[in-house]
Amino acid sequence: MGTGMSKDADGGSHGREEGEENLDHAGGQLYVSLKMENFKLKGELIPHVYGSVPLVGSWDSSKALSMERESASMWELSFVVPPNHETLDFKFLLKPKDSNAPCVVEEGPNRQLTGGTLQGESRLAVFKNGDEILEYRAFIKADRVSPFDLAASWRAYQENLQPSTVRGIPDVSINSTPMAGAESGSSVSLELDLEHYVVPAPSTSANSALAYAANNAENPRFSYVDGPGNASFSYKDSGVSADRPATIKEMEVVIPDPSKIYSGSGMVESKSVGTFSPLQKQDGHRGLFVDRGVGSPRLVKSPSSSTFSFDLKLDTHTKNSMPAAAGAVAAAAVADQMLGPKEDRHLAIVLIRFGTSFYKSFESLDSGIYIVLVGLPVRGKTFTAAKLTRYLRWLGHDTKHFNVGKYRRLKHGANQSADFFRADNPEGMEARNEVAALAMDDMIAWMQEGGQVGIFDATNSNRKRRNMLMKMAEGKCKIIFLETLCNDERIIERNIRLKIQQSPDYAEQPDFEAGLQDFKSRLAYYEKVYEPVEEGSYIKMIDMASGHGGQIQVSKTFSFLFFPLI
Ligand SMILES: Nc1ncnc2c1ncn2[C@@H]1O[C@H](COP(=O)(O)OP(=O)(O)OP(=O)(O)O)[C@@H](O)[C@H]1O
Numbered sequence: 090m091g092t093g094m095s096k097d098a099d100g101g102s103h104g105r106e107e108g109e110e111n112l113d114h115a116g117g118q119l120y121v122s123l124k125m126e127n128f129k130l131k132g133e134l135i136p137h138v139y140g141s142v143p144l145v146g147s148w149d150s151s152k153a154l155s156m157e158r159e160s161a162s163m164w165e166l167s168f169v170v171p172p173n174h175e176t177l178d179f180k181f182l183l184k185p186k187d188s189n190a191p192c193v194v195e196e197g198p199n200r201q202l203t204g205g206t207l208q209g210e211s212r213l214a215v216f217k218n219g220d221e222i223l224e225y226r227a228f229i230k231a232d233r234v235s236p237f238d239l240a241a242s243w244r245a246y247q248e249n250l251q252p253s254t255v256r257g258i259p260d261v262s263i264n265s266t267p268m269a270g271a272e273s274g275s276s277v278s279l280e281l282d283l284e285h286y287v288v289p290a291p292s293t294s295a296n297s298a299l300a301y302a303a304n305n306a307e308n309p310r311f312s313y314v315d316g317p318g319n320a321s322f323s324y325k326d327s328g329v330s331a332d333r334p335a336t337i338k339e340m341e342v343v344i345p346d347p348s349k350i351y352s353g354s355g356m357v358e359s360k361s362v363g364t365f366s367p368l369q370k371q372d373g374h375r376g377l378f379v380d381r382g383v384g385s386p387r388l389v390k391s392p393s394s395s396t397f398s399f400d401l402k403l404d405t406h407t408k409n410s411m412p413a414a415a416g417a418v419a420a421a422a423v424a425d426q427m428l429g430p431k432e433d434r435h436l437a438i439v440l441i442r443f444g445t446s447f448y449k450s451f452e453s454l455d456s457g458i459y460i461v462l463v464g465l466p467v468r469g470k471t472f473t474a475a476k477l478t479r480y481l482r483w484l485g486h487d488t489k490h491f492n493v494g495k496y497r498r499l500k501h502g503a504n505q506s507a508d509f510f511r512a513d514n515p516e517g518m519e520a521r522n523e524v525a526a527l528a529m530d531d532m533i534a535w536m537q538e539g540g541q542v543g544i545f546d547a548t549n550s551n552r553k554r555r556n557m558l559m560k561m562a563e564g565k566c567k568i569i570f571l572e573t574l575c576n577d578e579r580i581i582e583r584n585i586r587l588k589i590q591q592s593p594d595y596a597e598q599p600d601f602e603a604g605l606q607d608f609k610s611r612l613a614y615y616e617k618v619y620e621p622v623e624e625g626s627y628i629k630m631i632d633m634a635s636g637h638g639g640q641i642q643v644s645k646t647f648s649f650l651f652f653p654l655i
């Protein structure tokens with residue numbers, strides 16, 4: 090695993106380790122860890138970092154990232170920057186804890202990381218606070234990280250997260266209330282706790298109590314904010330059997346016309362697989378929570394390749410045809426496969442890919458990105474949107490999830506019958522397009538206030554709707570369609586049942602079978618007119634949850650996002 094240069098204020102520096110791999114081609118990114126130490130301070134002044142990239146506030150002190158107290162005298166912050174950042178300029182600053190007094194920026198020139206190496210002499214961080222001079226020792230460390238490490242770190246972060254310590258965004262809730270009964274059987278009342286929720290995943294037992302992920306999406310700005318969407322709802326669980334685990338061999342990455350997209354060589358070989366041993370886990374490796382709302386990335390690496398060996402069984406054809414980006418994706422898949430449940434695993438592959446491509450596209454796009462979900466109902470769009478939001482926030486990108494279903498429920502009530510969703514029902518169509526436009530307006534407004542990634546979650550199931558969204562985004566932001574497709578009837582049936590149990594749409598429907606019939610009619614109306622994405626920039630996730638393999642397709646027009654990977 091490659092290691093960058095590390096320096097501290099005493100001038101100690103550690104050169105790159107032998108055997109370093111150049112991970113740029115594998116989507117290697119720069120993990121930056123900053124620390125400040127001062128034994129005398131009492132904590133009225135909170136150290137922050139700001140700098141030249143959006144991740145650290147683009148020199149806007151109000152967007153500076155807060156450092157967290159690691160010990161009585163040490164403050165810490167870590168984040169990951171793209172490898173294409175030739176130079177990252179930054180400075181430390183101090184913000185008064187409980188007042189609006191101006192912040193104090195450190196003296197001296199900007200600190201500069203170029204290609205992962207700290208430029209210039211290391212120095213103390215010196216602040217002039219009125220007549221007072223404050224001095225901190227500064228520790229700056231940069232490491233190149235592979236998708237392996239990122240996937241493993243993400244997994245470790247999620248597994249060790251303590252919900253009670255989450256600030257800023259509601260992230261996960263681990264407490265589940267065991268309950269009896271399945272399917273249409275017993276139900277428990279679930280007070281919707283906006284601070285804690287779980288992204289619904291197929292349950293492997295009848296014991297998980299999950300809140301509906303869409304409820305945690307961005308609240309509409311229009312006047313229905315305090316409406317029915319914030320109410321609690323009833324929840325029933327189902328018993329669903331676990332699918333068999335997938336293997337990396339089953340994962341297929343399809344990139345149309347790769348010659349036009351990538352010129353990179355073959356599979357990325359990784360000698361070090363980032364993971365953690367059970368022992369390390371017990372150390373209490375925890376995410377640290379910073380002001381951007383989620384834990385800042387903590388690297389989890391295997392001490393050596395011998396600790397964990399994994400046989401990457403890709404057939405010759407796949408190996409030879411796999412471009413560098415796909416290699417990175419596969420690498421992430423390997424790391425993730427070892428660590429998580431099936432759906433998370435598959436999704437992580439896409440996430441790593443997103444993470445990589447976003448990093449590489451952000452700076453050139455400047456204005457941020459809209460990810461527009463596309464897919465029939467119960468294809469995992471909300472699940473994917475919620476996971477993507479969390480992952481991108483963890484990486485440091487200001488990300489928000491806009492769920493159109495939530496807007497629809499607030500404006501038109503939760504208990505619309507299937508007829509509402511008929512394509513030949515003009516009032517229904519108009520109402521749906523109207524709430525979609527409201528959500529899009531909110532997303533655009535949020536983006537203009539400095540947001541970086543907006544995730545727009547609706548079926549967006551026909552070209553006309555997608556054209557409307559593209560028109561609204563024109564000149565403002567690039568849209569990437571993310572289509573989730575599922576051909577496995579068994580999964581669809583399971584998802585439908587979960588939907589009747591979990592969705593606020595059916596909270597008032599006491600008759601499970603009636604709810605089921607209504608939702609199936611809704612689905613049939615959608616299926617009749619569904620138009621898969623063929624336009625614009627898109628990624629298709631096909632059968633990712635089947636357990637029998639999956640496909641990721643990336644459209645040609647998306648290629649520019651991957652350009653730096655080539
Ligand atoms: N890629 C996938 N394919 C199929 N099902 C998935 C996928 N990812 C997650 N799921 C499962 O699908 C179920 C429904 O998910 P979700 O509510 O996200 O669907 P949706 O597409 O947003 O539905 P709707 O359009 O009705 O709101 C969840 O239980 C989730 O575990």
Ligand SMILES: O=P(O)(O)OC[C@H]1O[C@](O)(CO)[C@@H](O)[C@@H]1O
Pocket residue numbers: 466467493494495497521522525546547548549550554
């Ligand atoms: O208007 P569209 O694009 O169908 O999408 C919004 C709808 O998608 C759904 O998630 C489909 O079930 C509804 O909750 C929501 O009203």
